[in-house]
Structures are given as structure tokens and as C-alpha cells.
Amino acid sequence: ASWFGHVEPAAKDPILGVTEAFLADPSPDKVNIGVGAYRDDNGRPVVLECVREAERRIAGSTNMEYLPMGGSVKVIDESLKLAYGEDSEFIKDKRIAAVQALSGTGACRLFADFQKRFLPDTQIYIPTPTWANLHPPKIPDLMYFLSHHNIWRDAHVPQRTFTYYHQESRGLDFSGLMDDIKNAPDSSFFLLHACAHNPTGVDPSEEQWREISHQFKVKKHFPFFDMAYQGFASGDPERDAKAIRIFLEDGHQIGCAQSYAKNMGLYGQRAGCLSILCDDEMQAVAVKSQLQQIARPMYSNPPLHGALIVSTILSDPELKNLWLKEVKGMADRIIGMREALKENLERLGSPLSWEHITNQIGMFCYSGMTPEQVDRLTNEFHIYMTRNGRISMAGVTTGNVAYLANAIHEVTK
Numbered sequence: 001a002s003w004f005g006h007v008e009p010a011a012k013d014p015i016l017g018v019t020e021a022f023l024a025d026p027s028p029d030k031v032n033i034g035v036g037a038y039r040d041d042n043g044r045p046v047v048l049e050c051v052r053e054a055e056r057r058i059a060g061s062t063n064m065e066y067l068p069m070g071g072s073v074k075v076i077d078e079s080l081k082l083a084y085g086e087d088s089e090f091i092k093d094k095r096i097a098a099v100q101a102l103s104g105t106g107a108c109r110l111f112a113d114f115q116k117r118f119l120p121d122t123q124i125y126i127p128t129p130t131w132a133n134l135h136p137p138k139i140p141d142l143m144y145f146l147s148h149h150n151i152w153r154d155a156h157v158p159q160r161t162f163t164y165y166h167q168e169s170r171g172l173d174f175s176g177l178m179d180d181i182k183n184a185p186d187s188s189f190f191l192l193h194a195c196a197h198n199p200t201g202v203d204p205s206e207e208q209w210r211e212i213s214h215q216f217k218v219k220k221h222f223p224f225f226d227m228a229y230q231g232f233a234s235g236d237p238e239r240d241a242k243a244i245r246i247f248l249e250d251g252h253q254i255g256c257a258q259s260y261a262k263n264m265g266l267y268g269q270r271a272g273c274l275s276i277l278c279d280d281e282m283q284a285v286a287v288k289s290q291l292q293q294i295a296r297p298m299y300s301n302p303p304l305h306g307a308l309i310v311s312t313i314l315s316d317p318e319l320k321n322l323w324l325k326e327v328k329g330m331a332d333r334i335i336g337m338r339e340a341l342k343e344n345l346e347r348l349g350s351p352l353s354w355e356h357i358t359n360q361i362g363m364f365c366y367s368g369m370t371p372e373q374v375d376r377l378t379n380e381f382h383i384y385m386t387r388n389g390r391i392s393m394a395g396v397t398t399g400n401v402a403y404l405a406n407a408i409h410e411v412t413k
């Protein structure tokens with residue numbers, strides 16, 4: 001008898017199917033707007049110039065020793081400045097427990113494990129929809145394809161969902177969101193996308209964030225921010241941290257997952273940071289030591305190279321400025337493509353409203369197309385994307401935007 005005969009193949013991640021089908025399609029017209037990674041106007045992956053320069057500076061000049069268990073102190077320091085603000089009193093008072101994490105996913109998972117270990121009676125409220133690769137699930141089990149759900153599931157934290165997206169307006173369901181915040185039991189944990197919500201591209205306005213923060217105060221909820229796109233939404237990392245800063249001003253304790261995958265293009269380097277704002281320095285020391293304790297038997301300590309790139313860039317004013325320019329360049333290209341896509345659809349005489357293409361921000365546009373319409377895009381026009389209608393704007397270029405608009409117009413007529 002085989003030890004492993006009972007092991008069935010895991011369900012395939014739908015995004016991999018999209019990529020495979022795209023690669024196998026010989027059509028010269030084919031377009032991939034499924035990918036969740038930035039592409040330049042020729043559809044090619046990008047390595048930022050600040051990253052290249054950091055690599056040149058690092059090359060041959062460092063050893064390959066282990067990082068400390070909590071990761072690079074420099075990366076942590078710089079990450080906290082980005083999220084909490086350069087002059088944050090919380091940083092000065094050493095109230096933040098933080099460790100370098102395996103990018104955004106690793107930061108979320110570490111937090112989920114911490115939550116399970118030290119707050120075993122809490123649940124996590126996750127927005128509907130959330131970071132995911134497939135059509136919003138009809139069968140509850142399918143929910144577990146969604147990454148945020150997967151992460152907290154594997155950490156054995158019970159989950160609930162809260163209202164976020166409004167189908168008709170293709171915008172925020174603010175009253176539904178506020179109702180769910182009010183109706184959740186006091187002291188609930190909520191996962192919030194700090195900016196550039198994936199997959200919808202819909203963020204609360206500043207005023208709405210203030211109301212959300214206020215209601216969190218009333219209900220004593222704990223906000224955990226997943227910030228995978230800082231700088232990618234508006235082009236300015238400071239502006240994209242606004243939601244977090246509002247919660248900090250209001251005196252919340254927060255948790256925060258940061259990722260350098262998108263905003264530095266360091267996808268495969270797995271560079272990120274997990275931070276938790278505590279009551280005081282003593283508590284922060286304790287919490288940090290426990291985060292390290294959770295990381296130790298999983299991966300011991302985080303990877304070095306990405307950390308060196310991040311700390312080299314962020315600690316050098318000249319390189320940091322170059323980075324800020326390059327993030328803005330990526331965000332601006334995407335914003336430009338949103339305008340071009342909308343204009344093209346309007347020029348074709350589409351009677352539908354496409355305002356949401358430019359109202360939404362970040363890497364994705366939640367187009368509102370149905371799975372059937374997406375199937376037609378793929379089958380008739382060689383356009384590959386996930387069936388939830390999510391367009392990765394990073395895959396849209398000056399070369400394919402007119403073709404894409406025409407195809408969308410045809411299938412939504």
C-alpha cells in the first residue's frame with residue numbers, strides 16, 4: 001500500500017489556468033490582462049532603475065550571513081517610516097512591534113498565526129470580495145480559493161465576511177459596510193485593504209475612512225491593514241497611507257502587512273514587513289519576541305537579498321527619490337490606461353457607463369463583466385483574464401487598448 005495513495009491533486013489555482021491558456025494561444029492579437037504584476041507599455045516585466053542601482057551597490061560588498069530572526073533592522077525601520085510616517089511618535093516611543101516578513105502574504109500569515117495563538121477567541125472579518133483570482137464563489141467551500149480566506153483558514157482563525165462592493169454602482173457599498181461594522185460583535189478583528197483594494201479597485205474616500213475609523217472606535221474593533229500597493233494607487237506612498245494615518249490619529253492600535261512586491265517590483269524577493277502597534281515599549285518587545293517565536297520553526301529567518309535592496313533604496317535619499325519617481329511612473333501609466341480604455345469605449349458608442357474604470361484605482365479594474373462575457377473575450381478575441389471580470393490594468397498598453405476596448409464593447413452590447 002502506498003503512503004500517499006489518498007492524496008488527491010489540489011484544486012488548480014484559476015489564475016494559473018489563465019496564464020497557461022494565454023501562453024498556448026498562437027494568436028498575434030492575444031492580450032493577458034489576468035496577471036497581477038506590473039508590465040511596461042510593451043507588456044514586459046519591469047525592474048526598477050533604483051533596484052538595479054541598489055543591486056550594483058550591493059554586489060560583492062556583503063556577506064551571506066543569516067539575518068536576525070526578526071529580519072533586517074534597517075528594513076523594519078524604513079518600513080515603519082513609510083507606513084506610520086517619518087516623524088511618527090509611535091516609532092519614537094518604540095511602541096511598534098515589527099518583523100521583516102515574507103512579503104505581504106507572509107506578513108498576513110504571521111499575523112493570523114499570532115492572532116490564533118494569543119487571541120484564540122477572535123474571528124477575522126474579511127471584505128466581500130477580497131484578494132482572489134476567481135469569480136466570487138457561489139459555493140461556500142470555494143471561498144477558500146481566495147487568498148485572504150486561505151491564509152486565515154490555514155491559521156485556524158474563524159472567519160466572517162463584511163459588505164464592501166456595490167455591484168450596481170461598481171463602487172463602495174458604504175452603508176452596507178457601516179452596517180456590518182456596527183453589527184459585528186464588539187472587539188472584532190477586521191481585515192482592511194489600506195489602498196488599491198484587490199480585486200475591485202474601490203477605496204473609501206478620506207471622509208468615509210474617518211467615519212469607518214470612528215465606528216471602529218465605538219465598537220472597539222481591531223483594524224488589520226493589508227497594504228500591498230502603497231504608492232501604486234495614487235503614485236504617492238504618503239497619500240496611499242492616509243487610511244492608516246487616520247486610524248492612528250484616532251488612537252487605534254493597528255496591525256499592518258507591508259509588501260515590496262508591487263511598489264518596488266520585488267515580487268520574487270519576498271520582502272515585506274509585519275507591524276503591530278502596542279500600548280508601550282514593553283508590550284512591543286514582548287509581541288515582537290512572540291512573532292519571532294512563531295517564525296522560527298517555520299522558516300527561521302527571512303531572506304537577505306530583497307531586504308538589502310529595500311534598505312539600500314530607502315536609506316539613501318537619492319535612491320529613495322528615484323524610487324518615488326518610478327512608483328509614480330508606474331501608477332501614472334496605469335491611470336493613463338484607465339482613461340484611454342474609457343475614452344475608447346465611449347468613442348465606440350458604448351451606451352453603458354464606464355465611469356468606474358477611472359473612478360477605481362490601483363492595479364485592477366473591476367469591470368462588471370459577467371463570466372460569460374469574459375468567456376467570449378477569451379474565445380473570440382484571445383483576451384485572457386479571470387472570470388470575475390477583473391482587468392489587470394498593468395496588462396493594458398497603448399498598443400492593445402483600442403483592441404481591448406473594441407472587444408469589451410462587442411461582448412457587452
Ligand code: PLP
Binds near residue numbers: 036131193198259272
Ligand atoms: N495582499 C493583497 C491585497 C494582494 O493583492 C497581494 C498580491 O497580489 C498580497 C497581499 C501579497 O503579495 P505578496 O505576498 O507577493 O507581497
